[in-house]
Amino acid sequence: MLRYxxxxxxxxxxxxxxxxxxxxxxxxxxxTLTSLNTAYKDASKLPFESIHSSIIVQKNGxxxxxxxxxxxxxxxxxxxxxxxxxxxxxxxxxxxxxGLSLWVFDEDTFKRVLGVNWDDSLxxxxxxxxxxxxxxxxxxxxxxxxxxxxENNIILNQKIIISGEAFxxxxxxxxSGKDIVSSDIYANLxxxxxxxxxxxxxxxxxxxxxxxxxxxxxxxKQTKVADVSEELDSLLNKQDSFxxxxxxxxxxxxxSIYTPESFENQISSIFNISDKIVLLLTIVILIGTAxxxxxxxxxxxTERKKEFGIMKAVGFTNKDLKKQLTLEIxxxxxxxxxxxxxxxxMVLFALxxxxxxxxxxxxxxxxxxxxxxxxxSVNTIQTYPLPIQFNPQQVIxxxxxxxxxxxxxxxxxxxxxxxxxxxxxxxxx
Amino acid sequence: xNELITVKELSKTLGKVKAVNNISFSINNGELVxxxxxxxxxxxxxxxxxxxxxxxxxxxxxxxxxxxxxxxEDDLALFRRKNVGIVFQSFNLIPTLNVVENIALPLFPTxxxxxxxxxxxxxxxESVGLKDRLDHxxxxxxxxxxxxxxIARALINDPKVLFADEPTGNLDSKTGKKILELLQSLxxxxxxTVVMVTHDxxxxxxxDRIIKLKDGGIQxx
Numbered sequence: 001m002l003r004y005x006x007x008x009x010x011x012x013x014x015x016x017x018x019x020x021x022x023x024x025x026x027x028x029x030x031x032t033l034t035s036l037n038t039a040y041k042d043a044s045k046l047p048f049e050s051i052h053s054s055i056i057v058q059k060n061g062x063x064x065x066x067x068x069x070x071x072x073x074x075x076x077x078x079x080x081x082x083x084x085x086x087x088x089x090x091x092x093x094x095x096x097x098x099g100l101s102l103w104v105f106d107e108d109t110f111k112r113v114l115g116v117n118w119d120d121s122l123x124x125x126x127x128x129x130x131x132x133x134x135x136x137x138x139x140x141x142x143x144x145x146x147x148x149x150x151e152n153n154i155i156l157n158q159k160i161i162i163s164g165e166a167f168x169x170x171x172x173x174x175x176s177g178k179d180i181v182s183s184d185i186y187a188n189l190x191x192x193x194x195x196x197x198x199x200x201x202x203x204x205x206x207x208x209x210x211x212x213x214x215x216x217x218x219x220x221k222q223t224k225v226a227d228v229s230e231e232l233d234s235l236l237n238k239q240d241s242f243x244x245x246x247x248x249x250x251x252x253x254x255x256s257i258y259t260p261e262s263f264e265n266q267i268s269s270i271f272n273i274s275d276k277i278v279l280l281l282t283i284v285i286l287i288g289t290a291x292x293x294x295x296x297x298x299x300x301x302t303e304r305k306k307e308f309g310i311m312k313a314v315g316f317t318n319k320d321l322k323k324q325l326t327l328e329i330x331x332x333x334x335x336x337x338x339x340x341x342x343x344x345x346m347v348l349f350a351l352x353x354x355x356x357x358x359x360x361x362x363x364x365x366x367x368x369x370x371x372x373x374x375x376x377s378v379n380t381i382q383t384y385p386l387p388i389q390f391n392p393q394q395v396i397x398x399x400x401x402x403x404x405x406x407x408x409x410x411x412x413x414x415x416x417x418x419x420x421x422x423x424x425x426x427x428x429x
Numbered sequence: 430x431n432e433l434i435t436v437k438e439l440s441k442t443l444g445k446v447k448a449v450n451n452i453s454f455s456i457n458n459g460e461l462v463x464x465x466x467x468x469x470x471x472x473x474x475x476x477x478x479x480x481x482x483x484x485x486x487x488x489x490x491x492x493x494x495x496x497x498x499x500x501x502e503d504d505l506a507l508f509r510r511k512n513v514g515i516v517f518q519s520f521n522l523i524p525t526l527n528v529v530e531n532i533a534l535p536l537f538p539t540x541x542x543x544x545x546x547x548x549x550x551x552x553x554x555e556s557v558g559l560k561d562r563l564d565h566x567x568x569x570x571x572x573x574x575x576x577x578x579x580i581a582r583a584l585i586n587d588p589k590v591l592f593a594d595e596p597t598g599n600l601d602s603k604t605g606k607k608i609l610e611l612l613q614s615l616x617x618x619x620x621x622t623v624v625m626v627t628h629d630x631x632x633x634x635x636x637d638r639i640i641k642l643k644d645g646g647i648q649x650x
Contacts, residue, residue, distance in 0.1 A: 001537050001538065003530065003537075003543075004523075004525075004526065004530070004534075004537055007525050007526055007530070008525050011524075011525035012525060306521070307523055309521075310521045310522075310523060310534075311523075311534070312506055313482060313509065313515055313521070314509065314510065314515070314534055314535040314582065315506050315507065315509045315510025315511075315535050315538070315586075316506060316510075316537075316538055317502075317503040317506045317507060317538070318502065318503055318506075319503065320506075320537075320538035323538070324537075324538075418502075421482070421483065422482050423477045423482045423483050426482075426517055426519075426521055
């Protein structure tokens with residue numbers, strides 16, 4: 001029967017070309033649509049990829065009146081360390097790391113300083129970027145970022161002054177400029193906290209205790225990110241009223257909670273299609289496919305009525321006919337699929353040349369934007385290659401849909417063939 | 430000789446016309462029988478009833494002691510596959526299959542392996558003189574050759590009876606004669622029972638027995 005099915009398709013290829021074309025087209029459309037949808041969702045996670053974290057928590061604070069000495073970066077307010085244990089207890093949270101990010105306006109240079117614990121996920125991430133030297137073994141030792149070191153001629157074991165305190169360069173790291181929280185200097189958390197505590201300008205702007213921090217990274221299970229984010233919001237933003245706003249309009253004293261989803265709305269592209277539109281388009285495509293395939297198959301079966309009469313006359317049962325037609329459809333589906341997947345791969349390859357721009361909230365950007373006259377005018381857009389890829393799972397939906405449509409069509413059409421009496425089509429030939 | 434087919438008080442109405450009207454007769458194993466009559470006499474309808482292509486309205490057909498009138502459509506298909514070979518006036522070959530595949534068509538839905546299937550089809554083709562035309566398609570064959578393919582297809586399952594509906598009707602007289610000789614030789618040499626519908630007296634004359642129909646009834650036997 002396979003031989004007959006193959007012969008039928010090869011000898012009457014023009015007749016079946018439309019079916020194969022439609023199947024291929026549906027595969028291409030559905031795979032491209034879902035790939036684009038997934039790619040833009042994944043793109044929103046890219047800013048978070050560099051920090052291996054799923055949620056960032058910051059508190060919005062006051063803007064310093066002048067830029068001298070050490071200040072909390074991005075006008076962020078100090079956060080009490082006690083909060084960490086509350087966050088850790090939330091359902092879905094797997095790890096919490098934290099740090100203190102400072103901007104230090106020394107007379108010679110401006111420095112971004114980040115104090116970390118080297119054994120938490122944030123510390124481990126920075127540790128993995130050290131390419132020369134070693135981890136700071138004491139509070140006087142620091143890691144310097146490669147570009148900053150090159151620009152300022154800093155070498156290993158050199159002594160440098162930060163906010164009046166002397167530090168020794170223990171190692172050099174290579175962090176990406178695209179990182180949400182990147183810094184020029186990485187140090188143990190304690191000396192950075194001391195630096196902040198002793199900064200008069202900082203203490204005039206915010207009240208800073210020795211154990212305070214100003215940035216929290218929360219690792220949550222992927223499926224729980226939205227729930228944890230909501231719980232954090234209700235835990236941290238209990239206050240009804242806040243006094244004053246930051247330059248970007250955040251309420252002073254409120255907590256900002258950033259998740260990959262926070263960035264989804266920041267991506268602007270005609271290809272960034274919402275889930276609802278993808279679903280709607282998928283339904284429209286599948287309905288169109290069902291109609292075209294039904295009409296095409298009905299036409300092909302009507303044209304072969306005589307053949308079915310011959311087959312019945314020589315002993316084919318209705319079950320045999322169904323098997324024969326199913327085999328023919330299955331071959332068309334497989335051929336259509338293979339062509340569709342091949343074209344999809346080419347389309348996805350072409351689309352991988354696209355880039356996606358993500359607008360990073362200025363509080364997460366390491367550059368001191370308040371130095372600009374209009375902070376909102378500072379370009380905080382970061383561009384990434386569109387992370388589009390072929391996922392074999394994306395084949396399942398079009399495959400199942402087309403198989404269901406095809407077999408339903410055969411089932412409906414076979415009811416008519418089943419009633420066909422051989423003599424009706426053969427005797428008056 | 431044993432009775433192969435027994436027909437009792439058989440009737441079939443097509444539309445408002447009683448195409449077969451209360452007829453009874455029997456056909457023995459190894460007979461070459463002609464069913465003769467003018468156009469509209471009911472001969473083709475009778476052949477389709479005997480071969481299980483259609484069901485009677487009244488009466489009974491016993492085929493090798495099996496009542497075929499009570500069978501379901503699928504059981505009738507299986508009955509035809511196992512017991513009868515049918516040859517039509519217009520050959521009725523599948524245009525996308527070559528000679529050997531057309532001959533093997535009745536074996537496609539069976540569990541027989543491909544090698545054996547093709548060997549049987551080739552043997553059947555050889556028995557009708559088509560040894561050199563196995564790879565040809567129906568549109569590459571003459572009318573006579575196409576009818577030979579149809580006969581070979583009808584023979585592939587070693588049927589108990591071969592039903593032929595005007596087998597020479599679409600052929601010129603010379604080719605028709607050769608086909609008739611082929612059917613005669615199958616009857617004489619392998620003892621195959623052949624039931625042939627024809628309106629042609631010269632064809633009917635070579636048969637062992639002629640059942641003449643008129644207006645759905647038996648006029649003469």
